[in-house]
């Protein structure tokens with residue numbers, strides 16, 4: 629039932645944590661976490677009532693209507709309990725950053741943004757969250773980076789802000805080719821810089 633991307637997220641969730649899935653859509657991830665005994669303490673939210681009607685249908689289908697809490701909420705606005713871990717996946721970085729601009733965030737976050745990962749990493753770093761692990765998966769020819777954050781300071785190198793900490797050689801080679809093509813088309817120097825950084829990382833991994 630779960631996509632490869634959502635399964636990779638589920639694999640990062642610690643056992644028995646109190647979890648909130650922000651922007652749950654179909655609620656597939658909470659259902660998987662519950663049915664696979666990863667945690668029974670799950671809240672799912674979405675900004676859209678229409679979407680939540682679909683989530684509720686899915687919860688009913690699996691007999692989980694009374695087990696998984698559903699909240700209609702823009703980010704954390706209608707969330708009043710504390711959680712060990714929040715999952716925010718399948719949205720763009722700007723939306724994610726808006727959601728994260730609250731006073732009391734959980735100490736652990738799993739974030740999968742669809743774009744501007746460097747902006748996200750920089751924001752999280754300034755918010756004093758450190759990357760515990762970063763997993764890159766490829767599904768239907770798209771690479772997704774899933775980042776597990778914990779509260780704490782860290783110093784990120786330029787290449788880590790730009791391209792993360794996954795150490796995924798295939799992903800870095802894909803990015804290298806992407807920036808090579810973009811440079812050929814646009815002649816923008818920034819792409820040359822990205823290529824240089826990626827070349828160094830790829831070289832180190834292959835050493």
Ligand SMILES: C[S@@+](CC[C@H](N)C(=O)[O-])C[C@H]1O[C@@H](n2cnc3c(N)ncnc32)[C@H](O)[C@@H]1O
Pocket residue numbers: 634650651652653654673674675676679701702703716717718719723727
């Ligand atoms: C593309 S879906 C991703 C669903 C699921 N998290 C996943 O990764 O497969 C994005 C969902 O986030 C919801 N959403 C967008 N902005 C939101 C916000 N500010 N607060 C809560 N949910 C939001 C949308 O309604 C939609 O259901």
